[in-house]
Amino acid sequence: MLDHRLDDEYEQLRRTVAEFAKDVIAPAIGELYEKHEFPYAIVREMGRMGLFGLPFPEEYGGMGGDYLALGLVLEELARVDSSVAITLEAAVSLGAMPIHRFGTKEQKETWLPKLTSGEMLGAFGLTEPGGGSDAGATRTTARLDEATGEWVINGGKCFITNSGTDITGFVTVTAVTGTKGDGGKEISTIIVPAGTKGFTVASPYSKVGWNCSDTRELSFTDVRVPAENLLGERGRGYAQFLSILDEGRVAIAALATGLAQGCVDESVRYSGEREAFGRPIGANQAIAFKLADMEMRAHNSRLAWRHAASLLVHGERFKKEAALAKLYSSESAVDNARDATQIHGGYGFMNEYPVARFWRDAKILEIGEGTSEVQRMLIARELGLPR
Amino acid sequence: MKIVVCVKYVPDATGDRGFNDDGTTDRESVDSLLSELDEYAIEQALKIVESGVEAEITYLTVGPDDAKDALRKALAMGGDNAIHVNDDDIAGTDALGTSLILAKAIERAGFDLVICGMASTDASMGVVPAMLAERLGVPQVTYLDEVTVEGTTVKGGGTVKGRREGDVATELIEAALPAVVSVTDRTGEARYPSFKGIMAAKKKNVEALDLDDLGIESDQVGLSAAWSIVDTATKRPPRAKGEVVEDEGEGGVQLAGFLAAKKFI
Ligand SMILES: Cc1cc2nc3c(=O)[nH]c(=O)nc-3n(C[C@H](O)[C@H](O)[C@H](O)COP(=O)(O)OP(=O)(O)OC[C@H]3O[C@@H](n4cnc5c(N)ncnc54)[C@H](O)[C@@H]3O)c2cc1C
Numbered sequence: 001m002l003d004h005r006l007d008d009e010y011e012q013l014r015r016t017v018a019e020f021a022k023d024v025i026a027p028a029i030g031e032l033y034e035k036h037e038f039p040y041a042i043v044r045e046m047g048r049m050g051l052f053g054l055p056f057p058e059e060y061g062g063m064g065g066d067y068l069a070l071g072l073v074l075e076e077l078a079r080v081d082s083s084v085a086i087t088l089e090a091a092v093s094l095g096a097m098p099i100h101r102f103g104t105k106e107q108k109e110t111w112l113p114k115l116t117s118g119e120m121l122g123a124f125g126l127t128e129p130g131g132g133s134d135a136g137a138t139r140t141t142a143r144l145d146e147a148t149g150e151w152v153i154n155g156g157k158c159f160i161t162n163s164g165t166d167i168t169g170f171v172t173v174t175a176v177t178g179t180k181g182d183g184g185k186e187i188s189t190i191i192v193p194a195g196t197k198g199f200t201v202a203s204p205y206s207k208v209g210w211n212c213s214d215t216r217e218l219s220f221t222d223v224r225v226p227a228e229n230l231l232g233e234r235g236r237g238y239a240q241f242l243s244i245l246d247e248g249r250v251a252i253a254a255l256a257t258g259l260a261q262g263c264v265d266e267s268v269r270y271s272g273e274r275e276a277f278g279r280p281i282g283a284n285q286a287i288a289f290k291l292a293d294m295e296m297r298a299h300n301s302r303l304a305w306r307h308a309a310s311l312l313v314h315g316e317r318f319k320k321e322a323a324l325a326k327l328y329s330s331e332s333a334v335d336n337a338r339d340a341t342q343i344h345g346g347y348g349f350m351n352e353y354p355v356a357r358f359w360r361d362a363k364i365l366e367i368g369e370g371t372s373e374v375q376r377m378l379i380a381r382e383l384g385l386p387r
Numbered sequence: 388m389k390i391v392v393c394v395k396y397v398p399d400a401t402g403d404r405g406f407n408d409d410g411t412t413d414r415e416s417v418d419s420l421l422s423e424l425d426e427y428a429i430e431q432a433l434k435i436v437e438s439g440v441e442a443e444i445t446y447l448t449v450g451p452d453d454a455k456d457a458l459r460k461a462l463a464m465g466g467d468n469a470i471h472v473n474d475d476d477i478a479g480t481d482a483l484g485t486s487l488i489l490a491k492a493i494e495r496a497g498f499d500l501v502i503c504g505m506a507s508t509d510a511s512m513g514v515v516p517a518m519l520a521e522r523l524g525v526p527q528v529t530y531l532d533e534v535t536v537e538g539t540t541v542k543g544g545g546t547v548k549g550r551r552e553g554d555v556a557t558e559l560i561e562a563a564l565p566a567v568v569s570v571t572d573r574t575g576e577a578r579y580p581s582f583k584g585i586m587a588a589k590k591k592n593v594e595a596l597d598l599d600d601l602g603i604e605s606d607q608v609g610l611s612a613a614w615s616i617v618d619t620a621t622k623r624p625p626r627a628k629g630e631v632v633e634d635e636g637e638g639g640v641q642l643a644g645f646l647a648a649k650k651f652i
Contacts, residue, residue: 009585012463020579050581063582 006072013065014072020049021080029081033211033357036204038165039084046084047118052091056100060112067247068309071254075302078258079265080354082361083212085255090161090213091115093248095122098172098189102232102240107191111169120169125157125218126241132159133374135174135187135238140220142175142190144227151175151190151230153198153223159368164201164216168194171218174237187237191229198223209360246319248369249326250312253305256329256365259358260298263333263340266355267291270344281343290339297332304328320382327375330365337362388442388499388539388564392432393489393519394425394461396454397509404509410617411479411610412509414451421457424504426464426577431534431570432502433465433578440536443467445496449477449488455593462588463580470496474597479610482510486518488608491601493523499543501567505530516569526562529569539564 006014025042032039046052054070056062063069070092078085096115099107099122114120131137140155153175157163163171170193178186192199202217232240268291271282281287304325311318340355341348348355366372381387398404402417432444444466448454451473458469472492480488493501501523506513513529520527531549539545547568548561562568580588598605606612632641646652 009582009589012459012580012585013582016463016579016585045579048581049579050583054582058583064586065582069582 010069010072013069014076016049017051017073017076018079020045021077025077025080025084029084029212030352030354030357033081033083034351036211038214039087039212040166042084043087043118043167046088050116051088052096052118053116055092056096056112056116060100060108061116062112063116066309066313067250068306068313070251071305071309074251074254075258075261075305078255079262080258081212081357082255082259083210085258086210086213087121087162089248089251089255090123091118091121093244093251094124095162095172097247098124098231098240098244099191101244102189104228106228107231111191114169119167121162121165121167122169123160123163123171124241124244125160125163125171125173127157127159129156129158129217133371135241136185138174138176138185138187140173140175142173142177142188144177145224148224149227150224151227153190153192153220153225155220157218157220159205160216160218162214163218164204165214168214170194171199172231173218173220174241177234177237180235186235188234189231189237189240190225191231192220192223192225196223196225208363209357210364211360245369246322247312249322249375250305250308250318252365252369253301253308253322253325253329256326256333256362257298257301257305259333259362259365260294260301260329260336263336263355263358264291264294264298266353266358267294267340267343274345287343290343294336294339297336301325301329301332320379323370323375323378323382326370327372327379330362331372333358333362333365388440388536388543388545389497390432390435390442390444390500390502391493391496391498392425392428392444392446392461392466393501393503393515394429394446394448394457395422395504395507395509396420396448396450396457397422397507400508405622406617406620409479409610410620419453419456421460422504422508424506424508424572425457425461426504427570427572427574428502428504429461429464429466430577431574434575435500435534435536436465438535440539441541442499442536442539445470447489447492447496448472449480449485449492451478458593459588460580462591462593463584464578465584466591468592468594470594470596472596472598472601474605476598476605476609479613480608481613481615482512482514483518483614484608484612486515486522488598488601488603489515490519490522491603492596493519495596495601498523499539499545499564500536500547501565502534503567503569505569505571513569516567520567523565523567526566527568528560528562528566531560531568531570532573534568534570534574536564 050063053062054065058064074085099111142151142153170191172191176185177188180186198221200219205215274281308318308321308325337359341359344355347353396419398417398419405413407413436442446461446469449472503516516529528549532552533550535548545564546561547566551558632638
């Protein structure tokens with residue numbers, strides 16, 4: 001039977017993280033955001049709580065949880081702040097998960113314990129200046145130098161999350177490693193440790209939002225790493241990251257739901273407190289109906305991501321549901337952020353109000369880990385439409 | 388050694404708390420949770436074990452059915468097992484009666500060290516640790532800002548040492564075990580449970596006891612046996628609006644006058 005309740009321990013995890021977000025993140029984030037600072041202290045505390053190890057097995061320092069647990073955590077974090085949430089999301093889904101899923105025993109033993117404890121962050125570099133949605137447009141190359149047994153990497157990546165923090169351990173990059181039988185590009189993924197000669201990390205971008213999240217441009221000039229740094233099978237890089245992105249979408253959908261809910265929380269409170277024309281603004285139907293719509297979007301976003309997560313956890317096909325959840329929740333986040341700012345009037349345009357931060361943080365959700373257009377393409381494809 | 392940590396399930400201090408008509412705590416209208424001040428006691432117990440002292444940690448609560456949530460949270464933070472004393476006749480029990488129930492349960496479980504929070508966040512009396520020590524016939528070392536345990540052996544023994552910050556002096560106190568201590572909110576933030584901790588807590592044993600199990604007669608506890616009774620309770624009035632001084636050249640004089648009237652200057 002369909003059951004709307006979370007198991008006890010999942011509910012307890014959700015409550016614990018909600019408390020952490022309220023007590024630890026909320027009081028500190030405004031200033032960090034204003035100063036564009038990476039939240040090291042918060043990340044350390046999240047590491048102690050085991051959040052970076054949530055969906056990984058205990059033998060690698062993980063918590064033995066799954067994507068449902070991760071989603072619940074991301075939703076509660078993003079309800080208060082998205083920079084912190086995306087730092088966790090990218091670290092788990094893009095940094096550690098590819099190693100866990102495709103890594104050799106040695107690779108897992110080298111990296112996973114540090115990643116699951118949150119001491120180290122891994123990044124995933126797919127997007128290039130020349131193209132993000134079209135992963136086939138990858139221009140970065142990796143040539144195997146048979147004489148030395150090393151990959152020689154040349155090229156560049158852009159917009160890479162968690163790639164330049166003090167605790168970044170490596171970036172997994174996609175690169176063209178040859179030509180396939182059909183003439184297409186052979187794409188593989190290779191682990192490049194931070195600090196490798198020829199691998200440079202630019203200073204952080206000046207972004208519209210996600211101010212406390214680390215985003216960098218990377219360049220590779222004759223970067224040499226051992227042949228063993230190949231992650232997974234040679235030539236399977238493309239297929240590998242597609243499967244990683246499917247899971248990541250569920251996580252991003254949960255994060256977007258949190259932002260959408262955070263807008264409801266702040267706006268309901270404000271509508272009860274703020275008075276205009278002698279009564280609380282929430283007593284006006286124009287405001288009340290906006291709030292009802294916002295609540296509807298947050299609620300349905302939650303149903304959508306939890307459903308996709310449930311399919312994922314049960315090992316069922318979840319491609320379409322993940323795309324639906326990501327598309328709906330990110331658009332809901334943008335809509336709710338716009339409405340929340342409107343309800344807050346001029347104060348909503350002031351950075352010291354959380355809704356202003358929500359507004360700035362919402363838009364990227366329709367772009368990162370597959371744009372809304374890409375999600376619609378995926379959904380349409382799943383419907384079996386002619387191509 | 389055996390550490391017993393007393394924890395209380397209380398109405399959320401950030402909620403709109405109130406009383407029932409008979410002066411007992413209203414548990415219906417606000418969510419309840421593990422008292423924040425008891426989280427410090429739990430943290431200290433876990434720290435003692437992490438410092439290398441071999442100890443079994445048992446949590447003890449006296450409270451209604453839902454109070455097991457407080458025990459689950461404590462067990463998710465760490466520790467070994469828990470005892471939940473629950474009986475319809477307990478409703479309305481005051482600090483004196485509670486200390487009787489706790490003492491009986493602690494004696495039954497066995498103990499070397501009892502750790503309590505400095506007070507509960509609902510009644511805020513802070514007397515239970517002292518009452519417990521008296522009933523158990525052991526030393527009490529209360530309101531500690533720092534606590535360590537030394538010299539314990541498998542046969543027992545050892546001492547508990549602590550630091551108590553007062554207004555005029557800082558006291559370094561120690562007591563031979565067994566003893567009762569209470570710790571303040573300055574001992575260090577309590578940890579958040581991890582998911583692994585939450586999962587592990589499910590498998591830890593929570594023993595349910597009633598007054599019969601502890602050999603306590605129902606007329607020794609409850610509202611009718613209470614020595615302290617809430618006579619009346621009035622809601623705190625909403626905060627009055629502050630006074631605004633309009634500066635028309637002599638604002639400073641007005642400010643000074645206001646401060647002088649309140650005896651600040
Ligand atoms: C803050 C931030 C963090 C990021 N973190 C990472 C990271 O950690 N790792 C990483 O690899 N990438 C990361 N990215 C990159 C992100 O995933 C890409 O920006 C995104 O996939 C879009 O790619 P693009 O920017 O090249 O846009 P393009 O692909 O150039 O798209 C431009 C527009 O054209 C549309 N479009 C493209 N193709 C089609 C089509 N066939 N039909 C219809 N419309 C189409 C797109 O939807 C979009 O609206 C991050 C980006 C940002 C801003």
